[in-house]
Amino acid sequence: IHCLSFVAQECSPGGHQFLRSPYRSVHFDSMHLQHSPFQDLICDHSLSPGWYRFLIFDRPAEMPTKCVEVNHCGTQAPIWLSLRDSETLPSPGEIKQLTACATWKFLFSAAKDCCLFQIPVFVRNCGNFFVYLLQPTQGCMGYCAQAISDAKLHPCHPDEVEIGGHCVRQLSASLPPPPPGRPEVVVELMGSRLFCRCAFEASPTNTSVGFLITWSRLSSQEIKEELKQETTVQESSLLELDGINLRLGDRIFCSASVFLLEKPHVQSLAIESQEFFAGIKLHPELSTIAEDGKEYQLKIESTVPVICSASSELGQECKISLKLKTVDQVILFWGIYDFKMSLKKIIRIPFVESKLSS
Incomplete structure (x- = not known):
């Protein structure tokens, strides 16, 4: 028996939170919630980023690794853990970055897309359960759970591995390297x-x-x-x-x-x-320019270099063209009518900064 010198913080009781809703089960039909005036669909777009462990009726659960049908797990777009050909779940003590997929079926389509949306998920094997580093979803989607079978349950501690029916403490696991600075x-x-x-x-x-x-x-x-x-x-x-x-x-x-x-x-x-x-920005983005004789200044900024053609080297100035459109509105005393007059002008602006006079 070897002593473990490192226990992942996310495996400790205070290192993760629980997702306990039984509706997250892969066997739950979400149509029951859609027809109920008292329950809402599960939408994880407001989920706080962090480590989570799944429970279904206080029974340990894991994210499924096979495609889940739409309108299950208490949501319309269920999220499951996709394992590619060479990928496996982490071994005890290991952590892996895997890909979660959301299943969706387009209206009037007979076929479903098992991986229309992809979400990166870190998975830590804590010995007798998994914890998942989850992030909020882009839309109304929900992370799925599947209850662990009795054959997979064992009494080992998070710092132990089951070998031959016995719980054995593992050697110190490799510490993950520190993350990089913000790209x-x-x-x-x-x-x-x-x-x-x-x-x-x-x-x-x-x-x-x-x-x-x-x-x-x-x-x-x-x-x-x-x-x-x-x-x-x-x-x-x-x-x-x-x-x-x-x-x-x-x-x-x-x-x-x-x-x-x-x-x-x-x-x-x-x-x-x-x-x-990547493109051209206008500062300020929204601006009202009145016909009051005053000078107004707009700043044109390109976040990418403007590539000039060879003709610019022959004396022709390198420019970008912007189209401006003005709309006049006239109100008559005996009724209110909209009279719109569109005036399109092409103004050539040198690539630095320009001043537009009213």
């Missing part, structure tokens, strides 16, 4: 091509580490779409702003986590960058 997205011009760079700083360690970098952007429905995932030993990653994967007007994010090269499953938490808008 930052910047744009760089390389030749005639534009690239977004995800750059961050990692804390010095005594072991060799690598980095898992994930690129994503917000869709028009405010849902994060994963664009690219890369493992590297460099503290940065590049993604081309090519008009296909990344486009002007995109709201871009990148996240980075650290893993041990000798034990890739031992990973730090993933840290996400702030939103980066």
Whole structure:
């Protein structure tokens, strides 16, 4: 028997919270809640980020690892844990970053999409139960749970492993490396091509580490779409702003986590960058300009370099064009009518800052 020198804080009684609703069961039909005036569907968009453990009627439960049908688990879009071909749940004492999927079926469609939305989830094996590092969902979705069968239940402590029917204390588990500093997205011009760079700083360690970098952007429905995932030993990653994967007007994010090269499953938490808008901004974004003879100043800012063609080197000025539209409203005394007159002007503004006079 060996003594354990490290017990994960999230495995301790105060290191996690409980999700106890029996409606989260994979066997519960959510239509019962939709037809009930007293109960609401489970929506985890307001869930506080943190470590959670599932219980169903005070019975230990785990996230299912197979696709769950829509309108189950007390919600319309149930979330389950997807294990890819080479992925497994963490062994006792281990922590892994896995992918959770939300099932959805489009209206008038006979087929369902088992993984329409993806959410990163950290899973820690505490010996006789799992805890999950969960984050709030983008919309009304709910994390699912499945009661553990009697065959899987055993009386071992979180710092023990069951071997041959006996609980044996395990050797100290590998500590996950510290997470990196918050990544930052910047744009760089390389030749005639534009690239977004995800750059961050990692804390010095005594072991060799690598980095898992994930690129994503917000869709028009405010849902994060994963664009690219890369493992590297460099503290940065590049993604081309090519008009296909990344486009002007995109709201871009990148996240980075650290893993041990000798034990890739031992990973730090993933840290996400702030939103980066790739395009042209107007400051102030909303402004009313009155026809009062005064001068008004608007600032045009581009977060990406403006690539000028070869003709600009021959004396032609490099510019961007903006279309301004004015609407006049006339009110008559004997009735109220709207008379709209549209005046479109193309104003060429040098790429720095411009002053527009009324």
